[in-house]
Amino acid sequence: MDAITRKWFDVATVRVRRAPELHGWHSDEELIRLSGAPRDSCLQVKVAQGGRIELRVDNQDLLCEPLVRSVVQVQDGGFVFEIHNKAFVLQPQFRGLGIGPRSVALELFEAQRLGYFSKVLVHAVGDWHHRRGIFAMNGYYVWAQMGFNAPMPQLLADHPDLPAACRDCKNIIDLFSTREGKHFWIRHGTTLNLEFPLGESSASWDRFRRFAEERKIEVME
Numbered sequence: 001m002d003a004i005t006r007k008w009f010d011v012a013t014v015r016v017r018r019a020p021e022l023h024g025w026h027s028d029e030e031l032i033r034l035s036g037a038p039r040d041s042c043l044q045v046k047v048a049q050g051g052r053i054e055l056r057v058d059n060q061d062l063l064c065e066p067l068v069r070s071v072v073q074v075q076d077g078g079f080v081f082e083i084h085n086k087a088f089v090l091q092p093q094f095r096g097l098g099i100g101p102r103s104v105a106l107e108l109f110e111a112q113r114l115g116y117f118s119k120v121l122v123h124a125v126g127d128w129h130h131r132r133g134i135f136a137m138n139g140y141y142v143w144a145q146m147g148f149n150a151p152m153p154q155l156l157a158d159h160p161d162l163p164a165a166c167r168d169c170k171n172i173i174d175l176f177s178t179r180e181g182k183h184f185w186i187r188h189g190t191t192l193n194l195e196f197p198l199g200e201s202s203a204s205w206d207r208f209r210r211f212a213e214e215r216k217i218e219v220m221e
Contacts, residue, residue, distance in 0.1 A: 002218040004098045009106065009219070013039045019046040022053070026114075031055065033110040034083070035069055036103030038062055052084075062099070064089040069107065074118065083111055085122040095136075098215065104146060105212060105219045112198045120196040122148055127190045140189050145182070147207035148194035149173045156188055173203050 014037045016028040022045055026034075035055040037043045041062075048054040048070065057067035068086040085107075090100060111117040124144065126137035149172050156162065157169075163180035172194070175181035196204045212218070 001221055002216055005102050005217075005219045008038050008097075008099050009036075009102060010039045013041075015042045017042065017044050021047060025053075030110060030114070033106045034114070036067070036088075036105075036107045038099060038103065041067075062091055062094055064091055067103070079116055080118050081116055082118055083107065083120045085120065098217065100142065101146060101211075101215065101217055102219055105208075105217055108196065108198070108208065109219060112200075117198055119198055120148075122194050123191070124148065124194045125191045128187050131186075140191055141186055143194050144172050144185065144189070145176060146196075146211050147173065147204035148196045149204055149207075150192055150194050153190075153192065156184075159184075159188060161188065173207050176207065 011029050011032045014028075014032045016031060018025075025045075031045055032043060035043050035057050037057040038059060041057045041059040044054075044056040044058070046054055046056070051073070053071040055069045055071070057063070059067075065087055067088045070084045070086055072082050072084055074080045074082060085104075088100065088103070108120060111120060122139070122143050124139040124142075126140040130136065131138040131141065151171050152169050152175065161184065163178070163184055165178050166175055166181045166184060169175045169177075169181060172185070172192075175185055196202075196208075199205075
């Protein structure tokens with residue numbers, strides 16, 4: 001576990017409050033890791049509309065709004081579940097410190113370890129015009145660089161500024177495999193639904209591990 005993770009993600013400082021019907025559903029530590037809750041947070045675990053289980057993290061010092069992740073059962077997949085990242089916005093003074101990527105890393109590794117999650121999804125918001133400032137919306141780039149993926153939007157596949165080296169890119173991970181592709185996405189990318197398959201052999205894991213290695217992210221004991 002790296003120093004930033006030890007500083008900001010101490011499970012002993014997170015309070016867990018469960019709905020009565022969820023007592024016994026995983027240990028508190030497993031739920032804290034699955035939620036990616038930073039230190040000194042309050043994690044509320046409850047059954048929400050449609051039967052999904054909501055992990056809601058309150059931390060007014062660190063977060064602009066509650067961090068929300070939902071556990072959703074796949075309709076026709078038997079005992080298979082997905083995690084939907086619904087909201088995650090750090091206060092401006094805590095951005096760029098590596099807190100966000102580590103929260104996501106904890107979520108991904110715990111979801112894979114538990115064994116019954118197929119993927120993690122996010123509605124990645126933002127574009128070139130809204131990527132900076134107090135109200136920056138740069139999720140479209142941040143989630144993509146961590147390995148969250150989607151098919152290449154047709155509008156971008158046909159874009160006249162798409163680099164020649166990226167003409168055969170089928171998805172966002174392909175685009176991020178080149179420096180030119182990354183720069184193109186920063187400039188022309190937009191809000192998009194992205195997903196991270198949790199199978200060990202997924203291209204998303206390959207991309208995430210490179211991302212984590214470059215930034216010396218290590219969230220496991």
